Amino acid sequence: MSEQPSKVYVNGSLFDIKVPFRRVVLDELDENSNNVKLDLYDTTGEDSPGNSGITPLRQRWISNRDDTHAIDSDKTNTGGSVPPRVANKGKRPTQYGYAKSGIITPEMEFVAIREGVDVGIILEELSKGRAIIPLNINHPEAEPMIIGSRFLVKVNANIGNSSVSANIGDEVTKLHTAIQWGADTVMDLSTGADIALTRDAILRNSPVPIGTVPIYETLARVGGNPVNLSFEAFKETMIAQAMGGVDYMTIHAGLRLSHIPLTIPRVTGIVSRGGSIMATWALAHHEENFLYSNFAEICEIASTFDVTISLGDGLRPGSIADANDQAQFAELATLGELVKICRAHDVQVMVEGPGHVPINRIAENVQKEVELCDEAPFYTLGPLTTDIAPGYDHITSAIGAALIASHGTAMLCYVTPKEHLGLPNADDVKEGMIAYKIAAHAGDLSKGHLGAAQRDLALSRARFDFRWEDQFNLSLDPQKARAFHDEELPAPAAKKA
């Protein structure tokens, strides 16, 4: 038998596309005496990519649509190595715009095959704004994926350097680690040296959508003092990042000046970095958050590149004591307003959520988001269900993540064991990813996702039959399962017993 598991591709019927899966061939025979096979969702992209850029599989799909054009890259400041594209005048080349017009794209067929659903379901969920396909026209290397509560729960991995440690190669290694363990998207939160070069290295090597928080780079551009920020500086950064290919951007536009006093009774104040930056600016100038005031213009830019907006929750609770408070929900209501503005501009949008929430208050977060934000996909950080386990917050938060996913959160932002203590290294990225793949999958099972249950069933059958190699190959981390087993019973014979 060939090395396990191997990659296989399913061809599109509408478009010339091939969708990757990871095939596990089992030591179990079907009624025709063929080995049973299970094809698993796969995020790893092309095999052995190295660090010098991967194939831009969407380039042709994008240019074929004839609603964008390449511009002279010498005149741009993307830090990028590919000539950027922008929308033709009057066009909004977004997957949401296409869906509303009833246009099925190769991206839509790609995700339909990945999710195992009819493309009509994709079209419907996209057109209602209940799902998004975050894909910048300048990130043609990315394989399409869909985020929405009717689909498989997705996991985002945060990576990025800091002023304390910065090395571009390390970040590409973290990217590869994240996608190896199943990251559906990756956010580059770099704040240290070479932000633009680091991001370009990540984008050119990433088969998954890349997110950023552009206010971080803007802050670096103005010298690190939030008071010196301006919408002009933000816009410059946002356009540069969009031309480089960032697929989605967290924008903390919902934190209004009037919300800030609501945080006074809090135990842990404002813990979101973006929220804290914007609150500092707004208080210093005693002016409305410029991301809120200029939100329509932000949407114009986003629509030009099909950048998805991820509405940041600058007032998310930073402790169990602050969960579900007035500040948090006041901001959420504003995020609901902003969702409408995005949609009016054909911009894809999702909404970010907490944070730190005890188990009994988790469901309310989803209910309120659905209601206030008109079913826009919810994208939550954890939540952590207790504050007492620094060093293990991948576990405190996997509990909350699994539960909030079971209630309908569409994407989970992972938390690594280093949360609150330091920046994650590659090992931490792996630990965070595994904990969150567990949470996402537990959510899928809870929602009755048939495709998800097949894998549990196959592994349980293998367990009952003592087919150890099948158990290892079907597991989230075959190496670890094999190593633990072999500590006690290393003989190969013991694996088939």
Added chain:
Amino acid sequence: MSEQPSKVYVNGSLFDIKVPFRRVVLDELDENSNNVKLDLYDTTGEDSPGNSGITPLRQRWISNRDDTHAIDSDKTNTGGSVPPRVANKGKRPTQYGYAKSGIITPEMEFVAIREGVDVGIILEELSKGRAIIPLNINHPEAEPMIIGSRFLVKVNANIGNSSVSANIGDEVTKLHTAIQWGADTVMDLSTGADIALTRDAILRNSPVPIGTVPIYETLARVGGNPVNLSFEAFKETMIAQAMGGVDYMTIHAGLRLSHIPLTIPRVTGIVSRGGSIMATWALAHHEENFLYSNFAEICEIASTFDVTISLGDGLRPGSIADANDQAQFAELATLGELVKICRAHDVQVMVEGPGHVPINRIAENVQKEVELCDEAPFYTLGPLTTDIAPGYDHITSAIGAALIASHGTAMLCYVTPKEHLGLPNADDVKEGMIAYKIAAHAGDLSKGHLGAAQRDLALSRARFDFRWEDQFNLSLDPQKARAFHDEELPAPAAKKA
């Protein structure tokens, strides 16, 4: 400041008892400029105990009651080093019996102080059978603890050797590891050499109640073939274990002959070891499970020593596919009958639960147990919320454990990363314990336990103030939190910043 954290004792007001707490002194001052202190529940027993036996703190309490007497230990076969006691003729020296008669014992005041509640609440919950204090009269070394849904959620750690590896010292090390990380009870599941000696070493060194599954030792006594089991052999083992001091015993009496055909449609059959042993015996003899047929006599024995019966769920599901099936709930209904028989004999009783259950089917397990088993404390293994992560089942199951605890499960049986792959070593015991302390605490917070929330609040305040040493000292694993922090910012100054 003295080394953190230190142990303090609270004296009883009704009895001459002292209840241990672990005191954390914070770098935060109260209104009188004194350092804020937080006293945490502590399971570690006396300091630096070594391996040669700890102080039998309850010996006087037990003998003072004058309802038991020591017997000539040469005539017994306990493997023990202390002369065993038995009830005087006609007496049932159980905490449940005392509570029903309105008698407050030192054990009850001890747990009232530990839990921070009035002893009247303890008396009420015990007398209604909604809580138990598992304490054999022959385990005077154990510090009293209470298991019931109105109290802090407890965690049990399984240890024990196997025929593959057996070393008494290793098991005592695992016991110490388990209680260091907060195990409320420990089950010794040894099946290898020296079962009785291993158990005695554990009992004489354990400040927490010890549980066993006596059918395991019985099986070893009859040569390993379930078909050769008999009630006589079981009874002999049970009495020996009771004389040795085992505080609670899992008894798989609910798996009736008529339930076995219900497992035919299952993916993973009968996965409980005790369940599988009893099903094999019942099928081979085509007779009713002898633990069911002789349950009243089992209760008589238990009442003589105040052994708590933990009703084993021999038909618990072994996979997501088998969760909440007919076999499982048929057995649960029988467990409800057996609860009544225990209570009629003044025997303390709890009920064991699954296993493997998807998130959306967890609540039903608690609801059915409460209803069918008349609110007897529920004691669940996990449940695992997915089958696809061998090597990480401490996480797949901590998710289910936190959720089932939030619904009212009184004690959680931990799962270590080695589940399904091998026996846990001391490192695995620690990983399992931390994951389950998180789950139990998340459950406490969800139920609105005020004492639990104080710790989160203190840690969150320390986080907001950048009081790093306070964060470390308040956390479940101070060493790890400190090590992760120091990887990036090792300077002591950085901890007070």
